[in-house]
Amino acid sequence: MGISVDSKFCHKAWAKSFDGITYPLLADFHPKGGVASAYGLMLDDKGITDRATVLIGKDGTVKWAESAGVGGERNPGDLLGKCKELG
């Protein structure tokens, strides 16, 4: 699931530009960045969240968390490996 501080209306417009996105884009909008803050990923000075990936297991605990930085890029290979480990 994607998550940012945008509203669901903004998410809808963005998803439309890709001809729709089938997985949920979550609106961490009110209070702004509340969830990102709980995960230590809110950049308060910029008003946006970090570019980060958090994998949560069926037991509800964090199995993997990685920040790419706002200007960085995720490493899909790492992510795929971690997902496979969880099964």
Added chain:
Amino acid sequence: MRDRTETNNFQPPRTMIDTGAQAPDFELDSHLDTTVKLSSFQGSKNVLLVFYPLDFTPT
């Protein structure tokens, strides 16, 4: 004299959540007009949260 502006802008360092920690639960609206509660997946599905700065930027 100390620069009060600097003092007022102080923010504690952010710390990304640790591996092994309980993932904070949340309930948020989605662009699919559904409400997603993280804990509803517990016991049945793994969840991948992809945080990104803003819509209309690369994910």
